[in-house]
Amino acid sequence: MAGDSAVLEARGVSVGYGAIPVVRELDLTVGRGEVVALLGANGAGKTTTLMALAGLLPLSAGAVYLHGKQTTDTLFRRVRRGLSYVPEERGIFRQLTVMENLRLGRGDPARAIELMPPLGALTQRRAGLLSGGEQQMLSLARALAAEPAVLLCDELSLGLAPLIVERLLERISVAAQAGLGVLLVEQQVRSALMVADRAYVLRRGRVVMSGTASELAERLDEIESHYLSGLETADERR
Numbered sequence: 711m712a713g714d715s716a717v718l719e720a721r722g723v724s725v726g727y728g729a730i731p732v733v734r735e736l737d738l739t740v741g742r743g744e745v746v747a748l749l750g751a752n753g754a755g756k757t758t759t760l761m762a763l764a765g766l767l768p769l770s771a772g773a774v775y776l777h778g779k780q781t782t783d784t785l786f787r788r789v790r791r792g793l794s795y796v797p798e799e800r801g802i803f804r805q806l807t808v809m810e811n812l813r814l815g816r817g818d819p820a821r822a823i824e825l826m827p828p829l830g831a832l833t834q835r836r837a838g839l840l841s842g843g844e845q846q847m848l849s850l851a852r853a854l855a856a857e858p859a860v861l862l863c864d865e866l867s868l869g870l871a872p873l874i875v876e877r878l879l880e881r882i883s884v885a886a887q888a889g890l891g892v893l894l895v896e897q898q899v900r901s902a903l904m905v906a907d908r909a910y911v912l913r914r915g916r917v918v919m920s921g922t923a924s925e926l927a928e929r930l931d932e933i934e935s936h937y938l939s940g941l942e943t944a945d946e947r948r
Contacts, residue, residue, distance in 0.1 A: 715741050717860040717891040718763060718793070722772035725762040732758040733915040736772070740860055740891040745882060747902040747923065748895045750912035751938050756895045757798060759912070760862045763893070764788065764795045777859065789816065792859030798868060800849040804838030808848055811837050817855025825881060826851040843874035850878055860891040867898050879905045899938060903927045913937050 718740040726732040733755040740746045748756050761767045763774055765785040773780045776791055785795065795801075802811050808829055812819035823830045826847040832840065837848060846866065853861060863882070867875040875898060883905045886892050896902035903909060903923045911919040911926070911933055918937060919926070926933060 716775070717742055717777060718893065719775040719778075720759070720763060720772065721775065723759075723762060723769055723774065724771035725758060725767050725769050727758075727767075731770070731915065733762065733912075736915075736917060738893075738910055738917070740893050742859075742891050743886055743889045744907040745886045745892040745894055745905050747899075747906040747909035748893060748912065749899055749902065749909055749926075749933070749938065754912040754937075755915040756912055757864055758915075760795070760797075760864050760893065760895060764793065764862055789856075789858075793862070794853040794856055794858035794860070795862045796849050796853050796864065796866065798864040800845050802837045802845055802849055805836065807834050807836055808840070809833040811848055812852055812855070815852035815856055817852065817857060819855070822851040822855035825854050843870050846870060846874070846878060850881065854881070854885055854890075858890065860893070861885070862893050864895045865897055866894065867896060867901065875901060899934070900927075900930065903930070911937050 716739045720736050720738040723736040724731060724734050736759060748759060750756050758767065762769060765783055765788045775781065776788060776793065781788065803814065809819060812822050815822065828844065829847060829851060832844060837845060840848065866878050879901060882892055882894065894902055894906065903926060906923040908922055909920065909926050910917050919933065
């Protein structure tokens with residue numbers, strides 16, 4: 711994907727926690743209107759990558775570009791520039807109601823409910839009392855209602871029933887067709903490749919394979935046996 715068509719890029723990015731390197735010399739691009747999957751075993755550096763791109767971790771090398779311009783902004787400022795981030799822990803306020811959570815987002819609550827209609831019957835329920843699937847609907851709907859240019863999603867399907875996962879991924883696919891760039895970390899690799907346009911495979915903090923989703927789907931057995939099974943080394947925990 712050419713740089714001038716990208717909404718988000720990592721160029722030579724290295725990042726970690728203190729002196730511990732986790733991601734090394736990462737090059738990654740997310741273009742307008744495409745879903746890019748980031749795959750890898752637990753501990754490969756996927757969450758660390760998203761946190762670095764979101765502005766939550768300082769880089770030790772390389773640069774992040776948002777809309778073609780290098781940025782060192784915090785997450786708050788990147789959100790103002792069109793980035794939305796759905797973390798693994800869903801990022802909701804459990805003591806607040808669904809409607810209060812939606813009002814704290816940058817988008818119209820009515821638009822969020824339009825995107826995820828089941829939320830309409832839950833607006834006065836405390837978010838902490840929702841099921842896991844309902845919480846993830848809330849988190850994703852709030853992010854999409856802000857009409858971002860790029861969306862970072864970390865383990866969207868974690869602990870959810872297949873039907874809920876299918877609904878969430880379908881919503882992401884529809885948003886991408888309307889121009890949203892998406893970087894998707896997803897434990898259900900086959901489902902991710904079904905909605906993705908391209909994918910990167912991380913191992914021990916480095917990209918070891920990349921290509922179109924269809925190309926990687928043809929090599930899925932190889933990828934699962936060589937790169938997606940087991941845990942990474944102890945110093946690479948994210």
